[in-house]
Amino acid sequence: MSHSLLDPRAISALDSGITASSTETVPVLASFTGEVLHALPMSLPRDVTDAYARARRAQVAWARAGFAHRRRVLLRAHDLLLERRELLLDALQTETGKTRGQAFEEVFQAASVTRYNAVTARRVLSGDRRRAGIPLVVTTRVRYRPKGVAGVITPWNYPLSLAAMDVVPALAAGCGVVQKADNQGALSILALRGAFIEAGVPAALWAVVTGDGPQIGGAVTNGADYVCFTGSTATGIRVAQQAAENLTGASLELGGKNALIVLDDVDARRAAADAAYACFSSLGQLCVSTERIYVERAVAGPFLREFVAATVRLTLGATFDYSTDVGSLSTQAQLDRVEEHVADAVAHGATVLAGGRARPDLGPYFYEPTVLTGVTPAMACFAGETFGPVVRVSIVESEREAIAAANDSEFGLNASVFSGSARRGLRVAARLEAGSVNVNEGYRGSFSSVDAPMGGVKRSGLGRRNGPEGLLRFVNPVTISRATGVLQLPRTSHEFEALAGPLVLLTRVLKGLRRR
The missing domain is CATH 3.40.309.10 (Aldehyde Dehydrogenase; Chain A, domain 2)
Known part of the structure; x- marks a missing residue:
């Protein structure tokens, strides 16, 4: 086995990025050797609550900073991922046991996702004009508002790429993130996050918590304005049920055969x-x-x-x-x-x-x-x-x-x-x-x-990540209509009687012109 850059000093620096107030730790084993890799700090439910509170404060400023600012930051993060690829590869291999080439697929994917969302978010989410019910009399636009703070729950097997495919579009859309990392993939996620923090993402905006699902998973789901989950179908169903109780949207990538x-x-x-x-x-x-x-x-x-x-x-x-x-x-x-x-x-x-x-x-x-x-x-x-x-x-x-x-x-x-x-x-x-x-x-x-x-049908999941669909998960569309004053819309029975005929004629003309 050749030398790894993931030495005790690097591991300690990464672990410091976890939001955890408890002194409790759990041993995480290196997949290649079965030896203890590090003692991972454990988060408590109150740490999750605190992380959401800080992320919400940071999210307001991040959303107001605008697309151009977020684009610059995310593109800097893209470059840092490539510069730090050897450390990322070492972390991925050590935690998951995959080969160098298969770890490289993850780094490549994370960089691609970051670049795509950085340059695409404005086009997809800046809003546009829509056809009004009565042209000229009313104008209508759709705006997109960030949902707030997303709760992201990721597994151990592809920690870098699966985190990027949920976290990065959330950031590009103007949201904050509280991410529950699986213990076995936490170092890779923290190394990914470190590049984004250095690039200019506020540390509070993207919090990482760790711990057993039954202990803190519910707090992650309950605190979220939107939930992203990747894992087994059985656990995904429980996450979906809990999100539904809060009327919170969710995207779920689950099992496959x-x-x-x-x-x-x-x-x-x-x-x-x-x-x-x-x-x-x-x-x-x-x-x-x-x-x-x-x-x-x-x-x-x-x-x-x-x-x-x-x-x-x-x-x-x-x-x-x-x-x-x-x-x-x-x-x-x-x-x-x-x-x-x-x-x-x-x-x-x-x-x-x-x-x-x-x-x-x-x-x-x-x-x-x-x-x-x-x-x-x-x-x-x-x-x-x-x-x-x-x-x-x-x-x-x-x-x-x-x-x-x-x-x-x-x-x-x-x-x-x-x-x-x-x-x-x-x-x-x-x-x-x-x-x-x-x-x-x-x-x-x-x-x-x-x-x-990307996503599944049947019991393989709900919703989609990647593409415009992956960005639109993290915003609420808001329809804004304005009466222009060109014509007063009817308010009384006499006004309806006077305008009923012209409005019927308008609908027929629009059909004839093949207008929506």
């Missing part, structure tokens, strides 16, 4: 290599990674041979450089779940074509990328999310059967289609029930397209 369809016109070797990355990037600990593959029978033999070969060739290891293809699971809990799913599948008759075992010789949480066939509904990994390096491959007889099988899930977050024909791939993609669909790519096409909305 993402399907990949391999059509019979593919180049088997290329499709297999791309599919392996789609399944095993970050060792499968990614909400949009592939856990189900449906391959048409005509190409099943060549594809399976190439897919297994590509999987076996993947280099596992714990390094802070670009010498490995896959890294480690993040925690013991993740390892336990993966082992349980594989053992259950094998016990019920599934076949392991690749992987299927832990690698304690490499580190405490390493597990080989695993390919299963013969998986049935009786097995836990058939419909339930594994969130690890396990994929099941099923052979189908036709394109229609593949589409039906891919859609036969309670989840609908991401899906993929591999085809030798762009037209065919897009046609199949249009029939898949998912919030994002990639053709000839696993997830990175849609995930990196920060100008396009």
Whole structure:
């Protein structure tokens, strides 16, 4: 393992950014080694309340500062993220166990999100004129007002990019943020926040709290003017219920059991290599990674041979450089779940074509990328999310059967289609029930397209992040109409009688002119 910039002094400086009044700490383990990385300060409910109070005061000035000021600050933060990428990469790898390359995807995503929101916020949120009910007599505009302070709850698996996709548009819209960081990803989030604070974001405007969800999660949701949650479907439902009790809006990105369809016109070797990355990037600990593959029978033999070969060739290891293809699971809990799913599948008759075992010789949480066939509904990994390096491959007889099988899930977050024909791939993609669909790519096409909305259907979530939709989450539209005085609107029965005819004529003229 090469040297990491995340030394005790750097860790202590990052931990100081947590809003916590308690002396209580919890040990956080480094994923590559299982050793204690640092003692993370724990926040109390009163710390959350205090953080919201300070963020609200800071938010008023931040909103009044205007789009131009926020743009300058966010673009400086963009540059600092790139300058500090080595520290960010080290923090991500140490906390999550992912490879250098997969950590770089997060830094790239965070920078892209920051740049996009900085330069787009004015165009999307400055407001515009709308057609009035009676042209010339009334003028109407829509303005957007920041909602206030957003509560952002993020998981451990992609701490940098998932934080950026919720926090940065909130800041660009003129809002403040109180973010609950998962313990395992707190250092990465604090390193991200540090770049924004140095760029000019007021420290009070973006507060970070840590602690167990049952202890402080409710305070984060209750204090928010809008809630962003990324995590499991079960927890997301509880967050949504609590937000609804307060009549607070929420966006939720939840679980997935993402399907990949391999059509019979593919180049088997290329499709297999791309599919392996789609399944095993970050060792499968990614909400949009592939856990189900449906391959048409005509190409099943060549594809399976190439897919297994590509999987076996993947280099596992714990390094802070670009010498490995896959890294480690993040925690013991993740390892336990993966082992349980594989053992259950094998016990019920599934076949392991690749992987299927832990690698304690490499580190405490390493597990080989695993390919299963013969998986049935009786097995836990058939419909339930594994969130690890396990994929099941099923052979189908036709394109229609593949589409039906891919859609036969309670989840609908991401899906993929591999085809030798762009037209065919897009046609199949249009029939898949998912919030994002990639053709000839696993997830990175849609995930990196920060100008396009990202989110799930069915039990994979509500609302969207990224794109104009991601910005509009954080504002309330306000309609402002003004009577021009050109014509007095009717107030009495006689005035209505006099104007009824001309108003009917106006509606007919507008229809004839194809006016809204």
